[in-house]
Amino acid sequence: MLAVVGHVARKETRQILRDRRSLLLILVMPILLTFLFGKALETGELRQIPSVILNQDGSPESNVIVTAFSTYDEVQLQGEVATLQEAQDLLAQGKIKAAIVIPQGFMRQIETGEEAQLQLLLDGTDNNSAPIVEGVARRVIQRYNTERAIKGLWARGVRPDRGRRLIQPVFVHREIRYNPGLQYLSYVMPGVIGLTLQLLTVMLMAVTIPRERERGTLDQLMATPITRTELILGKLLPYFGISLLNVATILFVADRWFNVPVLERLPLLLALCALFVLSSLATGLLISTVSRSQFQAVQIAVFYILPVFMLSGAYAPIEAIPDYIRPISSLFPLMYFSRAVRAVTLRGAGLPLVWKDLVILGGFVLILLYWAVLSFRKRVA
Amino acid sequence: MSLAIETANLTRRFGTVTAVAGLNLSVRTGEIFGFLGPNGAGKTTTIRMLCGLLLPSEGTARVAGLDVRRDAEAIKRCVGYMPQRFSLYGDLTAEENLDFFAGVYRLSGQERRRRASETLARVGLADRRRELTEHLSGGLKQRLALACALVHSPSILFLDEPTAGADPPSRQRIWDLLYEAAAEGRTILVTTHYVEEAERCQTIGFMHRGRFIGLGSPEQCKAEMGEALLEVDALPVMQAAAVARRLDGVTGVSIYGHTLRVFAKTTTHLRHHLQEALVAQGVAVKSIRAVAPTLEDVFMSLTRGAQDDNGRG
Ligand SMILES: Nc1ncnc2c1ncn2[C@@H]1O[C@H](COP(=O)(O)OP(=O)(O)O)[C@@H](O)[C@H]1O
Numbered sequence: 233m234l235a236v237v238g239h240v241a242r243k244e245t246r247q248i249l250r251d252r253r254s255l256l257l258i259l260v261m262p263i264l265l266t267f268l269f270g271k272a273l274e275t276g277e278l279r280q281i282p283s284v285i286l287n288q289d290g291s292p293e294s295n296v297i298v299t300a301f302s303t304y305d306e307v308q309l310q311g312e313v314a315t316l317q318e319a320q321d322l323l324a325q326g327k328i329k330a331a332i333v334i335p336q337g338f339m340r341q342i343e344t345g346e347e348a349q350l351q352l353l354l355d356g357t358d359n360n361s362a363p364i365v366e367g368v369a370r371r372v373i374q375r376y377n378t379e380r381a382i383k384g385l386w387a388r389g390v391r392p393d394r395g396r397r398l399i400q401p402v403f404v405h406r407e408i409r410y411n412p413g414l415q416y417l418s419y420v421m422p423g424v425i426g427l428t429l430q431l432l433t434v435m436l437m438a439v440t441i442p443r444e445r446e447r448g449t450l451d452q453l454m455a456t457p458i459t460r461t462e463l464i465l466g467k468l469l470p471y472f473g474i475s476l477l478n479v480a481t482i483l484f485v486a487d488r489w490f491n492v493p494v495l496e497r498l499p500l501l502l503a504l505c506a507l508f509v510l511s512s513l514a515t516g517l518l519i520s521t522v523s524r525s526q527f528q529a530v531q532i533a534v535f536y537i538l539p540v541f542m543l544s545g546a547y548a549p550i551e552a553i554p555d556y557i558r559p560i561s562s563l564f565p566l567m568y569f570s571r572a573v574r575a576v577t578l579r580g581a582g583l584p585l586v587w588k589d590l591v592i593l594g595g596f597v598l599i600l601l602y603w604a605v606l607s608f609r610k611r612v613a
Numbered sequence: 614m615s616l617a618i619e620t621a622n623l624t625r626r627f628g629t630v631t632a633v634a635g636l637n638l639s640v641r642t643g644e645i646f647g648f649l650g651p652n653g654a655g656k657t658t659t660i661r662m663l664c665g666l667l668l669p670s671e672g673t674a675r676v677a678g679l680d681v682r683r684d685a686e687a688i689k690r691c692v693g694y695m696p697q698r699f700s701l702y703g704d705l706t707a708e709e710n711l712d713f714f715a716g717v718y719r720l721s722g723q724e725r726r727r728r729a730s731e732t733l734a735r736v737g738l739a740d741r742r743r744e745l746t747e748h749l750s751g752g753l754k755q756r757l758a759l760a761c762a763l764v765h766s767p768s769i770l771f772l773d774e775p776t777a778g779a780d781p782p783s784r785q786r787i788w789d790l791l792y793e794a795a796a797e798g799r800t801i802l803v804t805t806h807y808v809e810e811a812e813r814c815q816t817i818g819f820m821h822r823g824r825f826i827g828l829g830s831p832e833q834c835k836a837e838m839g840e841a842l843l844e845v846d847a848l849p850v851m852q853a854a855a856v857a858r859r860l861d862g863v864t865g866v867s868i869y870g871h872t873l874r875v876f877a878k879t880t881t882h883l884r885h886h887l888q889e890a891l892v893a894q895g896v897a898v899k900s901i902r903a904v905a906p907t908l909e910d911v912f913m914s915l916t917r918g919a920q921d922d923n924g925r926g
């Protein structure tokens with residue numbers, strides 16, 4: 233049994249090593265993907281939302297507001313426009329996401345005690361930017377209001393420090409444990425690592441048996457007394473080796489360019505990655521055993537990976553997924569992997585906190601491999 | 614004498630197509646048995662069932678005394694299979710292919726390497742063993758595939774068109790190897806659609822639409838052909854053929870160069886009728902004589918008979 237597994241593994245290894253172009257792709261793609269996914273999500277959080285200002289009032293007070301906006305990085309002021317129509321056109325063309333409008337009479341209303349307004353014109357199609365601009369506007373106005381009130385009280389003889397207490401008696405004090413920069417990137421990197429590993433391993437593995445079927449070599453192989461287990465394990469081993477190489481490069485990229493603290497918990501991370509990769513390879517093998525052609529195998533693999541992207545909590549917290557869908561999420565090894573890696577890299581969790589996920593991943597490996605063996609047919613009925 | 618292969622009512626259907634239709638086959642241990650038949654006759658399907666690659670729809674088959682339904686894996690240990698389509702790894706060398714298959718047949722260490730290099734030498738590939746298989750010529754690929762089927766010293770060999778597309782010297786080379794294997798006591802079941810190759814077999818089964826329409830040694834087959842045969846030397850040959858085809862009692866006419874071979878139920882009066890008809894049409898007749906059939910004649914006669922039966926049924 234073991235000897236035959238060895239023969240199959242050696243044969244696969246030779247074939248992999250001889251196909252230089254594919255090999256290069258296999259080794260470079262994960263680095264590239266991690267980098268691209270990571271970079272795409274990194275810029276996603278420091279967004280500079282293109283906006284314009286329409287200063288219809290043109291007063292000293294309205295100028296204070298304009299200056300205040302320019303101190304926030306979240307909005308990128310593209311300049312001032314002269315008319316509302318102009319602002320609306322830019323918004324419609326998608327050139328800006330927000331227009332900040334200071335209506336005529338802004339200063340007069342403030343001085344006479346009427347309600348003054350700052351108006352925002354927001355593009356709701358991008359549901360990320362709108363709340364960010366709104367948040368900035370609230371902060372600008374709150375600061376403006378506070379400063380004005382303090383000045384008002386001072387005019388009535390209340391000293392500024394005392395005035396500030398009167399106006400803002402309560403402050404929120406926050407202390408963020410884990411991921412203190414509140415970076416989305418740190419949150420999402422484990423998911424990126426998992427997705428990259430999964431994409432590659434499932435695809436690679438899924439086409440191996442159909443490829444032999446298409447080339448006719450499976451026919452010769454099936455005429456020998458090789459057992460299904462020997463074939464499945466023999467095919468798994470070399471790809472596991474390659475995947476471990478990929479794990480190493482991906483973790484390196486994550487550590488070096490994306491601030492994922494890999495070295496601190498290296499053995500645990502490696503164990504998680506190894507088990508996860510095995511579960512992915514087993515998934516690929518299962519797809520491989522039921523596919524008639526390489527094309528069909530790729531199709532099935534894509535149909536598997538798409539829901540994984542959406543439902544496994546790799547990009548967004550699993551808690552954001554409705555209760556009735558969550559049972560589906562729990563069918564994907566990626567969910568346990570990103571959860572555990574997140575715990576390790578963000579909270580510094582050790583074995584006591586993630587052993588359950590390790591066990592679950594191990595269970596997936598065994599079940600999927602067993603399933604792949606069972607679904608492989610040596611003889612056509 | 615013991616039987617290496619024995620089937621009863623062996624049948625395989627693919628949807629509505631019946632590829633093998635109730636085949637009864639007995640192959641004696643140590644003989645070379647040839648499956649002869651046109652494309653689509655069911656030769657490959659039969660072999661794949663006997664090798665345990667395809668489940669029969671009906672009937673039974675025993676190979677080396679083992680049931681193909683129950684003991685397929687045990688059968689695989691003692692048979693060698695050379696598929697119709699080249700099925701070795703093109704991106705492995707000849708030696709690596711043999712070494713791999715020897716390993717998969719569970720030959721261990723020393724034994725595996727010895728068998729692999731012996732078999733390579735035997736098929737004459739020793740000096741090409743380091744070459745990638747995909748770079749070998751068609752004839753060499755066929756010999757390598759044969760080596761692969763032989764590497765574990767099987768007692769029964771299934772060879773599906775082992776010489777298809779090969780030039781005469783390569784074909785001869787492969788047949789030499791088959792005789793060598795037979796001399797070692799291996800049973801060989803080989804398919805072909807080259808009639809002259811069938812002459813080399815001890816027993817021939819003519820397959821047509823999934824069943825045997827003729828069975829026996831080449832001599833038996835020729836002796837038992839149910840039709841008489843005339844060889845006609847006449848000019849112009851095309852016109853002579855047209856005349857012969859129209860004649861009552863003639864079942865078939867084949868043209869070979871300058872001569873015709875005319876099949877008929879009986880030749881008693883035919884010879885005269887034919888002579889008269891040809892002369893009447895202005896054909897110059899050199900000779901008409903009764904001849905013994907070749908295997909090709911038998912094959913033509915049998916296939917025609919089977920087609921007529923089908924037409925009627
Ligand atoms: N896998 C298959 N699916 C459907 N039909 C098949 C299959 N294999 C063979 N056949 C059909 O069975 C018949 C016999 O084919 P085959 O055994 O390959 O004949 P031969 O080897 O004598 O040329 C053909 O009509 C062929 O189309």
Ligand SMILES: [Mg+2]
Nearest residue numbers: 656657658697
């Ligand atoms: Mg065939």
